[in-house]
Amino acid sequence: MTSMTTDIIRIGRIEYTNVWPVFQQFDPQRLGFPAELVTQVPAELNRRIQEGAIDIAAISSYAYAQAADDLLLLPGLSVSAYGRVRSVLLFHRKPLAEVASGTVALTRSSATSVNLLKIILAKRYGGSPSYVTMKPDLDRMMSSADAALLIGDDAIKASWANTGYEVTDLASEWTSWTGHWMTFAVWAVRRSLAESRPDMVSAVVRAFQESKEKGRRNRSAVVNQAMSAFGGTEAYWNEYFDGLSHDFGAGQQAGLAAYLRYARELGLLERDVPLRIWNDTTVAQVNE
Numbered sequence: 001m002t003s004m005t006t007d008i009i010r011i012g013r014i015e016y017t018n019v020w021p022v023f024q025q026f027d028p029q030r031l032g033f034p035a036e037l038v039t040q041v042p043a044e045l046n047r048r049i050q051e052g053a054i055d056i057a058a059i060s061s062y063a064y065a066q067a068a069d070d071l072l073l074l075p076g077l078s079v080s081a082y083g084r085v086r087s088v089l090l091f092h093r094k095p096l097a098e099v100a101s102g103t104v105a106l107t108r109s110s111a112t113s114v115n116l117l118k119i120i121l122a123k124r125y126g127g128s129p130s131y132v133t134m135k136p137d138l139d140r141m142m143s144s145a146d147a148a149l150l151i152g153d154d155a156i157k158a159s160w161a162n163t164g165y166e167v168t169d170l171a172s173e174w175t176s177w178t179g180h181w182m183t184f185a186v187w188a189v190r191r192s193l194a195e196s197r198p199d200m201v202s203a204v205v206r207a208f209q210e211s212k213e214k215g216r217r218n219r220s221a222v223v224n225q226a227m228s229a230f231g232g233t234e235a236y237w238n239e240y241f242d243g244l245s246h247d248f249g250a251g252q253q254a255g256l257a258a259y260l261r262y263a264r265e266l267g268l269l270e271r272d273v274p275l276r277i278w279n280d281t282t283v284a285q286v287n288e
């Protein structure tokens, strides 16, 4: 791709509740330069940042690995879980050991979770089912497959319906199997912008960090907003947000590295990918 113009910075926001604690207090109008938010499902943000149509975004951690040459990770930001996550769910009729030799419908909105499921079914259950990619519609998916993977708010809503299916939480599976954190989303910046405008990247990182801190302190605003948008109880949403981490520390990084190693072993990634995290030393030197 040609390098981006920096007339306006485009910032991608995942359209699921899971990022609200980081985005709720993030106002692109207050960055001090023209910037706008683009809200989309992860698969669409993944595609746009790879093409250079957006500059900075929360994206699937798997998509970072696919495009790591062109991207840098932003520090201290992710969507991660240690054990149960509640919004990355496999719905199935038969036990997982049987699903592993059947047909699985995958939501087209995801990248990390579809590959996590492939890793779990191959490595933990020794299977290689046939996969079909579909719109996230549980009834249609289950009419053509033995199991269906949903993520985000689609998964939350389906988990509230009385479907009668068995439900497996993929983050629970991952953590009980490997002992690791699971990082579903990361924040990434196009390397070209990081090199040409480190001052802008620095401002965006600071704004996200501040927003995340405010979100942490003002959980009830996020919970109330989720209740009015989707229903559900205060207890549900508190547990949901309690189960998510938006940090990207040593534990989350080790979990992501383990996930990427499995993906590499299974040929889901073409090569080993380092986790390269942006830092603002260039800007710090200029300011000193």
Ligand SMILES: C=C(O[C@@H]1C=C(C(=O)O)C=C[C@H]1O)C(=O)O
Residues within 6 Å of the ligand: 014, 016, 018, 042, 043, 059, 060, 061, 079, 085, 087, 088, 109, 110, 111, 112, 113, 114, 151, 152, 153, 184, 185
């Ligand atoms: C925790 C979740 O993780 C999401 C899963 C993603 C994926 O599978 O590619 C991408 C972004 C995350 O926000 C969720 O879906 O709720």
